Amino acid sequence: MGRVVTGVTRTVDGLLGLALVVALWEAYKRFGPEAGWGIGEARILPRATDLAMPHVWEMATRLLEPETSASTSSPLWLVVLQAALVSLGIACVGLLVGTVVGLALALAMDRFRLAEHGLLPWIVLSQTVPLIAFAPMVKSWGSNISIGTWEWPAWMSVAVIASYLAFFPIAVGALRGLQSPTVQQRELFRTYDAGYWPTVRKVKLPAAVPYLLSSLRLAAAAAVVGTVVAEGSIAYLDGIGRKLIGYGGQASGDPAKAWAPIFGAAVLGLLAAGVVWLIGVALRRYRRGEAT
Amino acid sequence: MNSLVRQGLAAAAAVALTLGLAACGGSGSEGDGEGDLAQVKLQLQWLPQSQFAGYYAALDQGFFEDEGLEVEIIPSGGDIVPQDALANGDVDYAVAWVPKVLGSIEGGANLTNVAQIFQRSGTLQVSWADSGIESVADFEGKKIGSWGFGNEWEIFAAMAAEGLDSKSVSIVTQDFNMNAFLQGDIDAAQAMTYNEYAQLLEAENPETGELYQPADFNVISYEDTEGAMLQDALWADTERLSSDADYEETTVKFLKAVVKGWAYARDNAEDVAPTMAEHESTWGPSHELWMLNETNKLIWPAENGVGVIDEAAWKQTVDGALSATNEKGEKLITKAPPETAYSNEYIEKALDELGDEVDTQGSDFTPIEVEVTVGGA
Numbered sequence: 198m199g200r201v202v203t204g205v206t207r208t209v210d211g212l213l214g215l216a217l218v219v220a221l222w223e224a225y226k227r228f229g230p231e232a233g234w235g236i237g238e239a240r241i242l243p244r245a246t247d248l249a250m251p252h253v254w255e256m257a258t259r260l261l262e263p264e265t266s267a268s269t270s271s272p273l274w275l276v277v278l279q280a281a282l283v284s285l286g287i288a289c290v291g292l293l294v295g296t297v298v299g300l301a302l303a304l305a306m307d308r309f310r311l312a313e314h315g316l317l318p319w320i321v322l323s324q325t326v327p328l329i330a331f332a333p334m335v336k337s338w339g340s341n342i343s344i345g346t347w348e349w350p351a352w353m354s355v356a357v358i359a360s361y362l363a364f365f366p367i368a369v370g371a372l373r374g375l376q377s378p379t380v381q382q383r384e385l386f387r388t389y390d391a392g393y394w395p396t397v398r399k400v401k402l403p404a405a406v407p408y409l410l411s412s413l414r415l416a417a418a419a420a421v422v423g424t425v426v427a428e429g430s431i432a433y434l435d436g437i438g439r440k441l442i443g444y445g446g447q448a449s450g451d452p453a454k455a456w457a458p459i460f461g462a463a464v465l466g467l468l469a470a471g472v473v474w475l476i477g478v479a480l481r482r483y484r485r486g487e488a489t
Numbered sequence: 490m491n492s493l494v495r496q497g498l499a500a501a502a503a504v505a506l507t508l509g510l511a512a513c514g515g516s517g518s519e520g521d522g523e524g525d526l527a528q529v530k531l532q533l534q535w536l537p538q539s540q541f542a543g544y545y546a547a548l549d550q551g552f553f554e555d556e557g558l559e560v561e562i563i564p565s566g567g568d569i570v571p572q573d574a575l576a577n578g579d580v581d582y583a584v585a586w587v588p589k590v591l592g593s594i595e596g597g598a599n600l601t602n603v604a605q606i607f608q609r610s611g612t613l614q615v616s617w618a619d620s621g622i623e624s625v626a627d628f629e630g631k632k633i634g635s636w637g638f639g640n641e642w643e644i645f646a647a648m649a650a651e652g653l654d655s656k657s658v659s660i661v662t663q664d665f666n667m668n669a670f671l672q673g674d675i676d677a678a679q680a681m682t683y684n685e686y687a688q689l690l691e692a693e694n695p696e697t698g699e700l701y702q703p704a705d706f707n708v709i710s711y712e713d714t715e716g717a718m719l720q721d722a723l724w725a726d727t728e729r730l731s732s733d734a735d736y737e738e739t740t741v742k743f744l745k746a747v748v749k750g751w752a753y754a755r756d757n758a759e760d761v762a763p764t765m766a767e768h769e770s771t772w773g774p775s776h777e778l779w780m781l782n783e784t785n786k787l788i789w790p791a792e793n794g795v796g797v798i799d800e801a802a803w804k805q806t807v808d809g810a811l812s813a814t815n816e817k818g819e820k821l822i823t824k825a826p827p828e829t830a831y832s833n834e835y836i837e838k839a840l841d842e843l844g845d846e847v848d849t850q851g852s853d854f855t856p857i858e859v860e861v862t863v864g865g866a
Contacts, residue, residue: 232672244672246672246695247695248668248672248692249668249672265771265772265774265866266773266774266775266862267766267773267774269766270766329568333568333570333573336569337574337579340574341578341579429566429567430566430569431568431569432564432567432569433566434536434537442536442566442567442665443536444771445664446665446688447666447688447772447776447865448668449667449671449688449689449691449692450688450691450692450693450864451863451864451865
C-alpha cells in the first residue's frame, strides 16, 4: 500500500514539474523581451517571438497534425516516435558494445598494473577526439567493409560512434569498482587459495555493481547523445538526429514542427534511463551500500 | 609465473573474442543477389531533396538499371564532405560544388568534374526591401549571412570584383533556416533560389498575418555578378579514370542514366516532386515542387547539352576562386587547378550515345508556376 502511495506522489510530482516548465515557458513568452537580451553580440536571454518560442499549445497541436500535406503522411508525433525508437535501438546496441568493451578494458587494467598504466591515459585521451572528426572516419571505414554479400549497414556506424562515447564511463567506473574490495576481503580469498577468476566472480564483480550502475547511467546518456549527433553527422535517415536537422531547416515557415524532434529526443532519453533502471532492478541483490 | 602468463593469455583471448563478436554482430543477414549489375555508389552533398531529383528519377525510372548499373544514392549530413568520400574511395561518384572541390584539389585530392549538371548559380543574397542593400557594393559595413563550409566563396569573389575588402563586412554564420535573418541578426542572408528563398516565402509575416511576399525583399542573384560560380557537378576519381577502363565505361553509362533522369524530372516535375517523400525527404510536397522547378531552371535550357562544362563559366569560377579572400584573409586556392580538374570526354560520349532518344538541351523548357504554402507543407 505504501508503495502505491509513493508511486502516486511521484507521478503527481512529475506532472507538477512538467506544468511548471510549461508555465515558465509561457510566462517568459508573455513578459520576456521580444528581441531577447544580450551583452554586445553575446545573447544571454532568448527572444520571445513566435518564431523562436512557439506557444506550448501550438507545439502540442502540431504534433497531432500530419508531418507534411502529402496524402501518405503520418501524424507528426508518430513519425517522431518511430524515429526515436529507431535511435533507441541503435543507442542500446552502442551501450551494449560500449559496456562489453569497457568491462573488458577494466578487467584487463585491474589484472595487470602495466595495462592500467599503459591504457588509462589513452582511454582518457580517446574522449578528446571531437565527434565531428570521428564520425566521418567511422562512416568511411564502414563503407569499405563487406563480407561476401553482406555490407556494413549505416546504422552500425552510428552504433560504433555511440559505443565510443559509452565505453569510457564504464571502463573508468568498473575499474574503480573492481578495485574497491578491501584488503581484508582480498586477503580472506587468498587464505582460501582462491584463484584469480573465482576472486573476480565472487568478490570483485559483485563489489563493482554499484559503481557500474552509476557508470551505466552516464554511459546511457552518452550513447543517446552520441547516437543523435552521429545520425545528423553522417546522415543516417531513419533516426531522430536526422529529423532534428530536417525540421530545423523548416523552422522559418513551421516553427512548431522544429520542436517535435526535441521532444522526441527527450522521450528517447527517458526510455534510455528506463533501460538502465531495469538493469538496476535485475542486479538489486548486489546494490548494498549504493549511494542512491 | 607460468600461470600468470596463461591467465594473461586467457584474458586477452576473452577480450579479443568479445571484440570480435561485437564487430561481427548481425553478420548473418544476407545481402540481395547482385545479378549482373555493376555496383555504383553516388555521394550527394546534402539530405534527400529535389535538388537531387534527377538522380532519384533515374533510380525510380530504372534508367540506371537499363545501363546495367545498380546505383546506391548516399545522402550527406553535416559532416560528410562528398569530395572527401570520393577521394577516400568510399564512393564512385560525388555531387559537389566546383569551388569547394577546387579547394580540395589544391589540397591534394585527385578529382575530375565529368558533368556540370547545374549550368547556372542558384545563390542569392536576400535583404529587406527597405534595407538599401541592392547590390554587392552595398555590403560594406553590413552583417552578411553565409553557411560557411565553402558556400561563402561566391560572396567574396563578387566582393573582390567590386573592389570591396572582405574585412569591410561582418560575416555571420547562418543556420539551416532563415530565422536569424527574419529576426534581424543578419542584414543580408545567403539563400538558394530552390530552398531558403522559398522558406522566406513560406513564412508568416507577423505584421500582416499573411505569408511574406517577394516585394518584401531585395534579392541579389550571384548569377548576375562576376562572383557567380559553378555549383552541382558530378565528380569522378581522376586516377581511376586514367587507369581503369571499366570505370571509364561505367562513367559514360552512369552519365547517360543521369541525363535521362534530369530530362525526366524536367518533363514530369509534378510527378517527380512527390516521390521525394519516399526517399525520406522531410519537406512537404509543395516545397519539393518549388525546389524541383527552381533546380530545373538552373539546368535547363542547356545550350551545349546537359552536363557539358562551359569553358567560359569554368574560367569564371576559377578566376573568382583565385581572386576571393575570406574575412580571415584566407584564400580558397592560390594557383589554377590542373587540366584534369574537368573533362567533357565522358559527358559528350554519353550525349552522343543517347542521340535523339531524349531531349538533352531542353531548349523549349518553361518553368511551371508553384503555389507557395505555409511552411512548404
